[in-house]
Amino acid sequence: MPISSDGTLSSSLADRELLAAGECIAVVDDHPDITELLGIFLQQHGFVTISAGSAGELWRLFDNSKIALVLLDIVLPDANGVSLLPELRAQQPDTAVVMLTAATSLDTALLCLRHGANDYLTKPVRLDALLNTIRQVLGQRRLALHARQYQHQLEKARQRIERTHRLSISMIGSYLRITDLNTLVQAMLTGITAHEGLGFNRAIALPFSKDRKFLVGRYAIGPISQEEGASIWQDIQRQHLTLDDLLKNLHRSPPGSGDAGLLSRIRGFKIDAGASEHLALRALSERRIFVVRNGQAEYPVPEDLIRLLQEDSFVIAPLFSPERTLGVVIVDNFISHHPITAEQLHALESFLSQASLAIEHCSLYQTVQDKVAELEAVTRELHKNQEMLVNSGRYSAVGHMAAQLAHNIKNPIAAIGGTAQFLKRKVADRDIRKFLDMMVVEVDKLEKILADLSSFGDTIEPVYTTALLAEVARNAGRLCRQDMVERHISLTCDFPEELPAIELDPKLIQQVLVHLLVNAMDAMPGGGEIVMRLAAEGEGQALSLLDRGQGIKDAMLKNVSDPFFTTKTVGTGLGLAFVHKVLADHHGHFVLQGRLDGGAEARIWLPAHSCQT
Template sequence: MPLSPLIQSDEVIVVVDDSRDIYNLFQEFLGRQGFTVLHAGSAAELFHLLQTNPVALTLLDIELPDRNGTEILAELTIHYPDMAIIMITGTADLQTALYCLRLGADDYLTKPMSLADLNRSITSTLEKRRLVIDNRIYQQKLEATNYRTQFLHQLNLKMNSAYLSSVELDDVLQAILVGITAGEGLQFNRAFLALFDEKHQVLQGRLAIGPSSREEAGRVWEEIKAKDLHLNDIIENFKNSQTDANQQVNRIIRELSVPVTDTSHTLLCACAKRKSILVEHGQSAGCPVTPELMQLLWEDTFIIVPLFSPSQSLGVLIADNFITQRRITEEDITNLEIFASQASLAIEHSYLYTNMLHKMQELEAVTQELENNKDRLVEAERYAAMGHMSAQLAHAIRNPITSIGGTARLLSKKVTDPVILKFLDIMAHDAAKVESTLEDLFNFIKEKETNKSPQPLYPLIRRSVMLLY
């Protein structure tokens, strides 16, 4: 059975021995097994090959022209931990063998050796190496899955424990974008978010996150991991550490504006179909790719995932590997759709909260208007009662005053006594003053004509209905 599946297709085996005959023997045998075999006649040649080739296994002779194999072994195990090493020597020295194994060698063979022994040693060494690498990859995936699960759980708690205002929504969406681009998250290089406007007429760019280099992405996520930051910590950490690269990708996404009438646009096609669209090298199977979108993103390979609720489309998530150019797999798409579902929940939650606030504000305004109208009605009733009483009082006083004033004026024309005439003039004058005051009172309480003007009917009906529902 060929042994080559135990290593990657681009990996090689290096034979380090100053004897060309030994190399030819190993090369012929390993070549039949499907391996690519290279030769290094010295330690210097070995280190040169390690700089230019991915080496899976080194067959290292202890006696080399320029350096001792045990010295090289100590360096190799430190700088190339994923490389398997089998030591080869012409002397059967147990102490040397144990020393090499303690330094990190995977096996130890003595010359001459049978091909069966060589085959058995290489097989077990590569199988052990494969298991170690697979176990590490599995552990990394397990840690990433565990972190993503905790991250999504914290998002759920955030959305279920409190309503999301527009500011809090931006915070949660930023945290989701961090998870999409994080090393322990989905490992995309960049993530963009676009949402429909309030009237659902334009798909507008909202947020974006992305490093300027792979190293920066790793640094940000390692800091989050080292500090054991939770969702609120990640949100705060992100707000306090906006990099130039993040500002750059945010400038890109804010230039995105797609009217809903442009139904042929790739983003609107994804929203209409409620299906993820993978664009590879400017081509996609589901929808035509808009050239302006690729120009805006400076990238022709990316994934579009729609955001939607049961009642409406909310927007899209866009993710790519702009820096590393790593291929987007089906697993990547599935994981991104999980994050997209959380983003959809957060957006819908925020919209419901915003609508509830608007309803509460309208209801408070209607309630306040009812209170004001009630006060005006009570005040009007009081004024009406006072007017009615005033009218009765004025009518009751007016007739006697008129009689007194008229009699005084009539007597003043017939009386000649100066003293009596003086008193009659005073009575007539005061009676006239009282009559004038009563006339003013009558004019005040007289009902005025109602001033009618056209009024909008819809706000009145809306406020009335709000009182019932």
């Protein structure tokens, strides 16, 4: 409200703007001619007026009218205006009061002001003075109402910030404590749906599948009916569960997150990642929240989402880290049907930003754990191979074979160790650095084992056991996985599930397959695909390794099994000789041949029974 140079409120605002919609001025006097005169005058200046001739009539006017200001005569037939002021202030605190009286006593004026009147005018009233007084009093009233409204908004904002702060502390504590990705996502959904959290009725997470070809329904918290919602709420109240209680006991499954209900409904639901027009994929590509109200949104709303939720008002929010998109979260108020406010959307966006970073951190943590586990598995396997070599008799070409084995494993181990050292310099997180230190230690162990292997050789006799040839082949593939990734080579396994176990030495056959896989990789310097195909054949099983490499000339095929024959710049040529010897000891055989469409096929055959003599 503008202020004039003399300190009074300016009347530059239109008089009608001093009253909110539906508000009016009440003229209360026991003389009808006065109420009529003042009413006409005020209406000419844009004010809406009503009139009363007594205190009783005034109270009845409050029942049906929004009275912003009362022009109140002190002397009324049924009450004294001054004694009426305290009751007016108590019951109608937002209504301003200007007293009108024929008395000119200063004591009377002060008495009115002490009892809550906003101003005081003596009769006969000058109309211009009345108008200025009304404008000033209504302007002051409007400023007071706005101040109260702003104070209320500030209090709500303070409460919201305090609640968000408490939620952040609880969630950060959980994120730092949880290392399992499934549990962490469950914690995120709990924070979204808890009363102390964001307070949504339901939350669903659709992360990407491992091959990132689909968004898949995997996590959910919330009811599918009013009855289930009431039951969940009663359980929480009965157990006096707080948000911290729910987060600390995620292993018990929060209420509404069991295998029945919403979770069972979303399992099996998926969205093709190539469907870029789908609203969920738009949320990811544009990295922003979409609000669906009554089945309508900025873009067409897919029917599959409405069928899944059985609700036509919901929010789709993206989960993403700085490096990649992680999936989407869908929230709604299926039970309460409360509208989702802009404040809730801002809180959800901030909450999911924090959650996305926690998910990415957890994924990195699990990746490091997986790498450590792989290194430990390789270490154990090398220990077994070392024991096999030590416990067997001397092999005539042991030095050459050990050198070949060391050559085949040295580069992947060096790459793993170098990568671990590089990551230690880049990563600040102490937990991750601890696992990287473990990786470096494991690499050192491997290098020592390789050094020991180079000093031993064996005349190896098979130690037969019953095993699945498919599983032995998979283990060989795992040992070569890192080398394949670095060389941009993929491995495809075509293994029928119905093939039975056969008698073989898993360690020796695994070594054979590793030799063949390394040869196939060496034949494809530009990358490509290796296919391992297993089938029943005669009294045993045949395993073929097919590559798209350089192939081998027919003239060389008869020499490939000779010791020290090789077509490589580096190598001893003992690899295929070792393969032949192991298969001969197993009463099997080995064939290497070129393919008409390019590349080569290495094929081994093993009998179902060892034929031990």
